[in-house]
Amino acid sequence: MARLFNALxxxxLAFFQYLGEVVLLAADTFRSIFTxxxxxxxxxxxIVEIGLLSQLVVVITGGFTGAVFSAQTFFQFNKIGMGSATGAVVSVAICRELGPVLTA
Incomplete structure:
Protein backbone atom coordinates (compact mmCIF):
# COMPACT_ATOMS: atom_id res chain seq x y z
CA MET A 1 0.00 0.00 0.00
CA ALA A 2 2.85 2.35 0.83
CA ARG A 3 4.41 1.74 -2.61
CA LEU A 4 1.15 2.73 -4.27
CA PHE A 5 1.02 6.03 -2.36
CA ASN A 6 4.70 6.65 -3.10
CA ALA A 7 4.15 6.06 -6.81
CA LEU A 8 1.04 8.25 -6.93
CA LEU A 13 4.78 15.90 -7.53
CA ALA A 14 6.49 15.49 -10.91
CA PHE A 15 3.40 16.81 -12.69
CA PHE A 16 3.08 19.87 -10.47
CA GLN A 17 6.81 20.55 -10.70
CA TYR A 18 6.55 20.48 -14.51
CA LEU A 19 3.43 22.65 -14.41
CA GLY A 20 5.21 25.17 -12.18
CA GLU A 21 8.17 25.31 -14.58
CA VAL A 22 5.82 25.95 -17.50
CA VAL A 23 4.06 28.74 -15.61
CA LEU A 24 7.40 30.35 -14.70
CA LEU A 25 8.55 30.14 -18.33
CA ALA A 26 5.31 31.74 -19.52
CA ALA A 27 5.64 34.51 -16.93
CA ASP A 28 9.26 35.21 -17.92
CA THR A 29 8.29 35.27 -21.59
CA PHE A 30 5.38 37.64 -21.00
CA ARG A 31 7.49 39.90 -18.79
CA SER A 32 10.33 40.06 -21.33
CA ILE A 33 7.93 41.32 -24.01
CA PHE A 34 7.55 44.57 -22.08
CA THR A 35 10.93 44.93 -20.38
CA ILE A 47 13.81 36.82 -40.29
CA VAL A 48 16.16 36.56 -43.28
CA GLU A 49 17.73 33.37 -41.95
CA ILE A 50 14.41 31.66 -41.23
CA GLY A 51 12.48 32.97 -44.23
CA LEU A 52 14.65 33.67 -47.23
CA LEU A 53 17.49 31.24 -46.66
CA SER A 54 15.14 28.30 -46.09
CA GLN A 55 13.48 28.65 -49.49
CA LEU A 56 15.74 26.01 -51.03
CA VAL A 57 14.51 23.44 -48.51
CA VAL A 58 10.89 24.41 -49.21
CA VAL A 59 11.36 24.21 -52.98
CA ILE A 60 13.10 20.82 -52.84
CA THR A 61 10.54 19.37 -50.43
CA GLY A 62 7.64 20.73 -52.47
CA GLY A 63 9.13 19.50 -55.73
CA PHE A 64 9.63 15.93 -54.58
CA THR A 65 6.27 15.83 -52.82
CA GLY A 66 4.56 17.19 -55.91
CA ALA A 67 6.31 14.67 -58.15
CA VAL A 68 5.27 11.72 -56.01
CA PHE A 69 1.75 13.08 -55.61
CA SER A 70 1.47 13.63 -59.37
CA ALA A 71 2.66 10.12 -60.18
CA GLN A 72 0.28 8.50 -57.72
CA THR A 73 -2.65 10.61 -58.89
CA PHE A 74 -1.91 9.84 -62.53
CA PHE A 75 -1.71 6.09 -61.87
CA GLN A 76 -5.11 6.12 -60.19
CA PHE A 77 -6.80 8.49 -62.64
CA ASN A 78 -5.41 6.62 -65.65
CA LYS A 79 -7.19 3.45 -64.49
CA ILE A 80 -10.55 5.15 -64.92
CA GLY A 81 -9.63 7.09 -68.06
CA MET A 82 -9.13 10.49 -66.43
CA GLY A 83 -5.37 10.83 -66.82
CA SER A 84 -5.74 14.29 -68.36
CA ALA A 85 -7.26 15.64 -65.13
CA THR A 86 -4.09 14.93 -63.15
CA GLY A 87 -2.59 18.41 -63.57
CA ALA A 88 -5.66 20.26 -62.38
CA VAL A 89 -6.19 18.02 -59.38
CA VAL A 90 -2.54 18.08 -58.34
CA SER A 91 -2.24 21.87 -58.64
CA VAL A 92 -5.35 22.46 -56.54
CA ALA A 93 -4.31 19.86 -53.96
CA ILE A 94 -0.78 21.23 -53.60
CA CYS A 95 -1.90 24.86 -53.34
CA ARG A 96 -4.79 24.27 -50.94
CA GLU A 97 -3.68 21.38 -48.81
CA LEU A 98 0.01 20.50 -48.99
CA GLY A 99 1.54 23.91 -49.68
CA PRO A 100 0.80 25.41 -46.26
CA VAL A 101 1.85 22.20 -44.52
CA LEU A 102 5.18 21.99 -46.35
CA THR A 103 6.08 25.62 -45.73
CA ALA A 104 5.21 25.45 -42.04
Whole structure:
Protein backbone atom coordinates (compact mmCIF):
# COMPACT_ATOMS: atom_id res chain seq x y z
CA MET A 1 0.00 0.00 0.00
CA ALA A 2 2.85 2.35 0.83
CA ARG A 3 4.41 1.74 -2.61
CA LEU A 4 1.15 2.73 -4.27
CA PHE A 5 1.02 6.03 -2.36
CA ASN A 6 4.70 6.65 -3.10
CA ALA A 7 4.15 6.06 -6.81
CA LEU A 8 1.04 8.25 -6.93
CA UNK A 9 2.66 10.96 -4.85
CA UNK A 10 5.77 10.94 -7.01
CA UNK A 11 3.67 11.22 -10.15
CA UNK A 12 1.66 14.12 -8.76
CA LEU A 13 4.78 15.90 -7.53
CA ALA A 14 6.49 15.49 -10.91
CA PHE A 15 3.40 16.81 -12.69
CA PHE A 16 3.08 19.87 -10.47
CA GLN A 17 6.81 20.55 -10.70
CA TYR A 18 6.55 20.48 -14.51
CA LEU A 19 3.43 22.65 -14.41
CA GLY A 20 5.21 25.17 -12.18
CA GLU A 21 8.17 25.31 -14.58
CA VAL A 22 5.82 25.95 -17.50
CA VAL A 23 4.06 28.74 -15.61
CA LEU A 24 7.40 30.35 -14.70
CA LEU A 25 8.55 30.14 -18.33
CA ALA A 26 5.31 31.74 -19.52
CA ALA A 27 5.64 34.51 -16.93
CA ASP A 28 9.26 35.21 -17.92
CA THR A 29 8.29 35.27 -21.59
CA PHE A 30 5.38 37.64 -21.00
CA ARG A 31 7.49 39.90 -18.79
CA SER A 32 10.33 40.06 -21.33
CA ILE A 33 7.93 41.32 -24.01
CA PHE A 34 7.55 44.57 -22.08
CA THR A 35 10.93 44.93 -20.38
CA UNK A 36 13.51 44.01 -23.02
CA UNK A 37 14.50 46.29 -25.84
CA UNK A 38 14.04 44.77 -29.30
CA UNK A 39 17.33 44.45 -31.15
CA UNK A 40 16.22 45.24 -34.68
CA UNK A 41 19.42 44.11 -36.42
CA UNK A 42 19.26 40.70 -34.77
CA UNK A 43 15.51 40.51 -35.38
CA UNK A 44 15.86 41.22 -39.12
CA UNK A 45 18.82 38.85 -39.46
CA UNK A 46 16.72 36.06 -37.95
CA ILE A 47 13.81 36.82 -40.29
CA VAL A 48 16.16 36.56 -43.28
CA GLU A 49 17.73 33.37 -41.95
CA ILE A 50 14.41 31.66 -41.23
CA GLY A 51 12.48 32.97 -44.23
CA LEU A 52 14.65 33.67 -47.23
CA LEU A 53 17.49 31.24 -46.66
CA SER A 54 15.14 28.30 -46.09
CA GLN A 55 13.48 28.65 -49.49
CA LEU A 56 15.74 26.01 -51.03
CA VAL A 57 14.51 23.44 -48.51
CA VAL A 58 10.89 24.41 -49.21
CA VAL A 59 11.36 24.21 -52.98
CA ILE A 60 13.10 20.82 -52.84
CA THR A 61 10.54 19.37 -50.43
CA GLY A 62 7.64 20.73 -52.47
CA GLY A 63 9.13 19.50 -55.73
CA PHE A 64 9.63 15.93 -54.58
CA THR A 65 6.27 15.83 -52.82
CA GLY A 66 4.56 17.19 -55.91
CA ALA A 67 6.31 14.67 -58.15
CA VAL A 68 5.27 11.72 -56.01
CA PHE A 69 1.75 13.08 -55.61
CA SER A 70 1.47 13.63 -59.37
CA ALA A 71 2.66 10.12 -60.18
CA GLN A 72 0.28 8.50 -57.72
CA THR A 73 -2.65 10.61 -58.89
CA PHE A 74 -1.91 9.84 -62.53
CA PHE A 75 -1.71 6.09 -61.87
CA GLN A 76 -5.11 6.12 -60.19
CA PHE A 77 -6.80 8.49 -62.64
CA ASN A 78 -5.41 6.62 -65.65
CA LYS A 79 -7.19 3.45 -64.49
CA ILE A 80 -10.55 5.15 -64.92
CA GLY A 81 -9.63 7.09 -68.06
CA MET A 82 -9.13 10.49 -66.43
CA GLY A 83 -5.37 10.83 -66.82
CA SER A 84 -5.74 14.29 -68.36
CA ALA A 85 -7.26 15.64 -65.13
CA THR A 86 -4.09 14.93 -63.15
CA GLY A 87 -2.59 18.41 -63.57
CA ALA A 88 -5.66 20.26 -62.38
CA VAL A 89 -6.19 18.02 -59.38
CA VAL A 90 -2.54 18.08 -58.34
CA SER A 91 -2.24 21.87 -58.64
CA VAL A 92 -5.35 22.46 -56.54
CA ALA A 93 -4.31 19.86 -53.96
CA ILE A 94 -0.78 21.23 -53.60
CA CYS A 95 -1.90 24.86 -53.34
CA ARG A 96 -4.79 24.27 -50.94
CA GLU A 97 -3.68 21.38 -48.81
CA LEU A 98 0.01 20.50 -48.99
CA GLY A 99 1.54 23.91 -49.68
CA PRO A 100 0.80 25.41 -46.26
CA VAL A 101 1.85 22.20 -44.52
CA LEU A 102 5.18 21.99 -46.35
CA THR A 103 6.08 25.62 -45.73
CA ALA A 104 5.21 25.45 -42.04
Missing amino acids: GGTF HKLRWKLFLDQ
